[in-house]
Amino acid sequence: MERHFDEELETLYKDILKMGVMAQEAIFKSIEALKNRDKHGAQEVINTDSKIDNLELLIDEKCIDLIARHQPMAKDLRFITTGMKINAELERIADLAVDISQRVLELVDKPILKPLIDIPKLSVIAQNMVHDAIDAFVKKDVDLAKKVVLSDSEADKLRDLVQDELINDYMAKDPSTAPRAVALLLIARHLERICDHTTNIAEDVIYMVQGKVIKHHLEKLD
Amino acid sequence: MERHFDEELETLYKDILKMGVMAQEAIFKSIEALKNRDKHGAQEVINTDSKIDNLELLIDEKCIDLIARHQPMAKDLRFITTGMKINAELERIADLAVDISQRVLELVDKPILKPLIDIPKLSVIAQNMVHDAIDAFVKKDVDLAKKVVLSDSEADKLRDLVQDELINDYMAKDPSTAPRAVALLLIARHLERICDHTTNIAEDVIYMVQGKVIKHHLEKLD
Numbered sequence: 001m002e003r004h005f006d007e008e009l010e011t012l013y014k015d016i017l018k019m020g021v022m023a024q025e026a027i028f029k030s031i032e033a034l035k036n037r038d039k040h041g042a043q044e045v046i047n048t049d050s051k052i053d054n055l056e057l058l059i060d061e062k063c064i065d066l067i068a069r070h071q072p073m074a075k076d077l078r079f080i081t082t083g084m085k086i087n088a089e090l091e092r093i094a095d096l097a098v099d100i101s102q103r104v105l106e107l108v109d110k111p112i113l114k115p116l117i118d119i120p121k122l123s124v125i126a127q128n129m130v131h132d133a134i135d136a137f138v139k140k141d142v143d144l145a146k147k148v149v150l151s152d153s154e155a156d157k158l159r160d161l162v163q164d165e166l167i168n169d170y171m172a173k174d175p176s177t178a179p180r181a182v183a184l185l186l187i188a189r190h191l192e193r194i195c196d197h198t199t200n201i202a203e204d205v206i207y208m209v210q211g212k213v214i215k216h217h218l219e220k221l222d
Numbered sequence: 223m224e225r226h227f228d229e230e231l232e233t234l235y236k237d238i239l240k241m242g243v244m245a246q247e248a249i250f251k252s253i254e255a256l257k258n259r260d261k262h263g264a265q266e267v268i269n270t271d272s273k274i275d276n277l278e279l280l281i282d283e284k285c286i287d288l289i290a291r292h293q294p295m296a297k298d299l300r301f302i303t304t305g306m307k308i309n310a311e312l313e314r315i316a317d318l319a320v321d322i323s324q325r326v327l328e329l330v331d332k333p334i335l336k337p338l339i340d341i342p343k344l345s346v347i348a349q350n351m352v353h354d355a356i357d358a359f360v361k362k363d364v365d366l367a368k369k370v371v372l373s374d375s376e377a378d379k380l381r382d383l384v385q386d387e388l389i390n391d392y393m394a395k396d397p398s399t400a401p402r403a404v405a406l407l408l409i410a411r412h413l414e415r416i417c418d419h420t421t422n423i424a425e426d427v428i429y430m431v432q433g434k435v436i437k438h439h440l441e442k443l444d
Contacts, residue, residue: 064303071293081286084303088310163404171393171400178393178400182385185404186411 005070009079012066013138015059016083016090020134022052023090024127026097027194031123034104034187035116042101042108049098056091060084082208086137089197089204093130096190096197103183103190113170113180122158122191125151129198136205145209148202155195162188227292231301234288235360237281238305238312242356244274245312246349248319249416253345256326256409257338264323264330271320278313282306304430308359311419311426315352318412318419325405325412335392335402341410344380347373348416355423362431370424377417384410 026045033041063084066072072080107113129148136145166185170177248267255263285306288294294302329335351370358367388403388410 064299067289067303068296068299074290077286077290081289081306084306085310088307167400167404171404172397175394175397175400178389178397182389182393182404182407189408 005066005072005076008062008066008070009076012059012062012080012083015055015062016086017134017138019052019055019059019087019090020130022048022055023093023097024130026052026094027100027123027127027130027191030097030100030104031120031191033101034107035120037104037108037112039105039108042104045101046098049094052091052094056087059087063087078208078211082137082204085204086134086201089201090130093194093197096194099190100187103187106183107180110180113177113184118158118162118165119184119188119191122155122162122188125155125158126191126194126198129155129195129202133198133201133205136202137208140205140209142206142209145202145205149199149206152195152199155192159188159192227288227294227298230284230288230292231298234281234284234302234305237277237284238308239356239360241274241277241281241309241312242352244270244277245315245319246352248274248316249322249345249349249352249413252319252322252326253342253413255323256329257342259326259330259334261327261330264326267323268320271316274313274316278309281309285309300430300433304359304426307426308356308423311423312352315416315419318416321412322409325409328405329402332402335399335406340380340384340387341406341413344377344384344410344413347377347380348413348420351377351417351420351424355420355427358424358427359430362427364428364431367424367427367431371421371428374417374421377414381410381414 026048029041030045032038033045063080066080067077070076129151132144132151133148135141136148163185166181166188170181248270251263252267254260255267285302288302289299292298351373354366354373355370357363358370385407388407392399392403
């Protein structure tokens with residue numbers, strides 16, 4: 001019985017890892033589609049989302065089932081409920097990659113507005129944050145999780161930079177750029193929201209390991 | 223022991239209700255602040271958010287503690303894990319009211335761009351959806367929860383309407399309106415995202431009562 005439970009926990013672990021990889025891929029592919037003006041690539045991200053949705057439901061069911069059948073005590077219970085939260089965050093991250101892809105579909109038939117520099121940078125930050133947050137979960141690595149939390153302010157700054165440039169240098173100078181500039185501005189915001197969800201994951205990992213609430217209390221990090 | 227557990231469940235119930243009321247109030251006050259160009263009101267929504275964050279943490283702890291101490295079976299366990307999810311959604315809804323309030327602070331010192339019609343409408347839809355979703359949870363009312371899910375498309379349409387108007391009638395005609403138009407556009411998007419989170423709550427309620435997955439499968443609603 002005990003061994004069986006450990007095996008089921010291990011499977012849960014792997015499922016969440018898989019979910020993380022799928023979410024990361026969705027971000028990567030949506031920004032590749034943006035860079036390459038690739039309608040097909042953007043559509044693929046949108047189509048793949050149902051697989052991620054199904055995996056989310058599967059993981060959620062497994063968690064509740066595990067709790068109901070094994071009635072785990074404190075440490076394991078905390079691991080499983082953290083898994084449920086991470087699972088939900090990853091599903092939302094994938095949803096935001098879909099949002100990005102929808103903006104790409106709006107942009108792809110219109111002339112290029114500007115060379116993309118900061119948005120791909122923001123995308124790399126987002127992907128690294130997702131990678132590190134999941135890694136921190138797997139390794140129960142609090143330091144890595146804290147690093148993820150601190151990266152979020154970098155993402156905030158980059159989003160503000162993109163937004164200010166698009167408003168002041170494009171929309172405000174040439175009104176015909178407005179629809180394209182708004183689409184790019186929203187992509188930057190979608191990416192930054194991915195970073196927010198990833199920060200939630202990192203905070204959940206810290207709480208799982210340390211039982212210390214840093215959620216909503218960033219100042220207590222150090 | 224059994225009676226004690228029921229009492230604790232009842233308290234959990236009331237805490238989630240309270241969280242719902244606080245989230246609704248935050249939406250209402252943020253849009254009132256927008257309508258009345260009320261810097262103080264917007265700041266109040268931002269300041270109150272830490273109370274909502276603390277309540278979220280408290281509810282989350284209570285849920286895990288309830289599971290750990292009482293090891294509830296299927297039905298009660300499902301109720302508690304649903305409570306955890308609803309709790310997280312409500313915290314995010316309150317966060318979005320903070321986002322709206324930040325946009326209000328950006329707008330408040332600038333000239334009025336346009337009379338507000340559709341954004342207050344969208345806000346009423348959002349508040350009603352939150353109210354009905356929590357009511358559906360309290361009463362375990364699947365029909366009401368389904369109504370909430372179906373309202374979301376109305377919110378989507380209204381957001382698109384606001385966005386198209388701001389881009390085509392303001393930004394594209396008069397570039398000097400861009401910063402204000404972007405702020406209003408984001409407010410419409412924040413409100414629509416509140417409706418998305420509320421839809422998640424309604425879907426969770428349906429699943430809790432019926433054990434039927436409609437999440438990600440809207441077509442199966444009827």
